[in-house]
Amino acid sequence: xxxxxxxxxxxxxxxxxxxxxxxxxxxxxxxxxxxxxxxxxxxxxxxxxxxxxxxxxxxxxxxxxxxxxxxxxxxxxxxxxxxxxxxxxxxxxxxxxxxxxxxxxxxxxxxxxxxxxxxxxxxxxxxxxxxxxxxxxxxxxxxxxxxxxxxxxxxxxxxxxxxxxxxxxxxxxxxxxxxxxxxxxxxxxxxxxxxxxxxxxxxxxxxxxxxxxxxxxxxxxxxxxxxxxx
Numbered sequence: 001x002x003x004x005x006x007x008x009x010x011x012x013x014x015x016x017x018x019x020x021x022x023x024x025x026x027x028x029x030x031x032x033x034x035x036x037x038x039x040x041x042x043x044x045x046x047x048x049x050x051x052x053x054x055x056x057x058x059x060x061x062x063x064x065x066x067x068x069x070x071x072x073x074x075x076x077x078x079x080x081x082x083x084x085x086x087x088x089x090x091x092x093x094x095x096x097x098x099x100x101x102x103x104x105x106x107x108x109x110x111x112x113x114x115x116x117x118x119x120x121x122x123x124x125x126x127x128x129x130x131x132x133x134x135x136x137x138x139x140x141x142x143x144x145x146x147x148x149x150x151x152x153x154x155x156x157x158x159x160x161x162x163x164x165x166x167x168x169x170x171x172x173x174x175x176x177x178x179x180x181x182x183x184x185x186x187x188x189x190x191x192x193x194x195x196x197x198x199x200x201x202x203x204x205x206x207x208x209x210x211x212x213x214x215x216x217x218x219x220x221x222x223x224x225x226x227x228x229x230x
Contacts, residue, residue, distance in 0.1 A: 001037060003029045005056070006048030012167050013211035014078025020048030023055045030059050041067040041182035043175050044095070050086040057094035067100045067181040070130075071174035074108050077167060077212055088112065097129030100181070101191070103174045105136045122150035134177070134191055138169060149191050157192065159199050166202050167212035173198040196225060 005026060009017040021029075042063065047053045060068060072091060074083045083091075092112070096102070102125055104112060109121040113128075122133045132151035140146070142161065149155040176197040180190035197220045204219035 001033045001039065003033065005052050006046055008046070010076065011211065012209035012214065015076035015080045015082065018046070018048050018082060020052050023051040026052055026055050027058070030055075034059070034062065039063065039066055039182075041178045042069070043178035044068065044070045045171055045174065046073045046082060047087060047091075048082075050084075050090045053087055053090040053095060057090070057098070060095070060098045067178065068098050069101050069103060069174050069178040069181070070095060070099045071103050071170050072108050072112060073170070074111055077165060092128050096125070099130045101132045101134055101177060101187070102130040103134045103136065103170065103177065105139050105170060107139050109133070109135050118148065119150075122148070126150065132187060136170065136173065147195060149188065151187065155188055155191070157195055159195065162199075162202055162205075164205065164207075164213040166205055167214055169198060169202055169215065172201055172215050172217060193222065193225065196220070197222060 003026065004021055006018050006020040008015055008019070042060065044056060047056065060066070070091075072083070074088070075081050104125075106118060109118060109125065110116060113121050113124040115121045115124060118135055122135060125133045132149060134147060134149045137146040137148075144158045145161050147157050147159070149157075173194055177190055177194035180193045180197075181187070183190075185193060198215070200220040201215040201217045202213070204216035205213040206216060208214045
């Protein structure tokens with residue numbers, strides 16, 4: 001189910017504008033759905049405003065047993081900032097304590113806690129309440145992308161670096177992770193499955209406009225995988 005947090009004006013180059021929903025309208029959408037269906041997994045992406053973040057926190061209090069995947073979108077691929085200081089404060093105080101897995105890239109992880117070391121970033125994010133943190137290395141350099149999962153234990157995966165930049169790669173990963181958790185996969189297995197789904201979608205990506213490539217989310221074939229967490 002989808003509940004709209006904000007309308008956007010965006011293309012493959014950048015996000016030009018964001019119009020957050022009114023909190024009352026957002027809550028009306030959510031309550032309509034939750035009165036009918038109880039989700040077992042929740043994925044949170046672009047929030048748009050501190051008020052919407054508080055509303056999401058209220059919804060999560062009604063879903064104490066749901067897995068929660070939060071993609072802390074701080075900026076668009078073209079560089080436009082998408083989260084002001086107040087919104088980041090609300091995420092830290094009210095959303096992080098309910099998060100099953102936070103999925104920042106390296107830039108977002110450092111911006112959220114002001115540390116340079118990714119290990120220290122993950123430690124601080126977990127101290128703020130996130131049960132697990134999956135930091136993606138797409139914004140680093142090198143021939144491979146290193147993704148690190150921090151929880152009770154640490155786990156690392158490496159993927160060949162693809163030649164383009166992609167519109168919605170982080171959204172694809174977080175959504176896939178929420179989906180595989182909803183299917184009942186253990187965390188490490190779901191994290192591997194989501195990364196593989198995302199890699200295959202990006203590998204099959206295509207240029208649609210003047211900017212980033214678009215993921216082809218119809219390309220992955222999860223039914224052919226061995227779900228062994230890599």
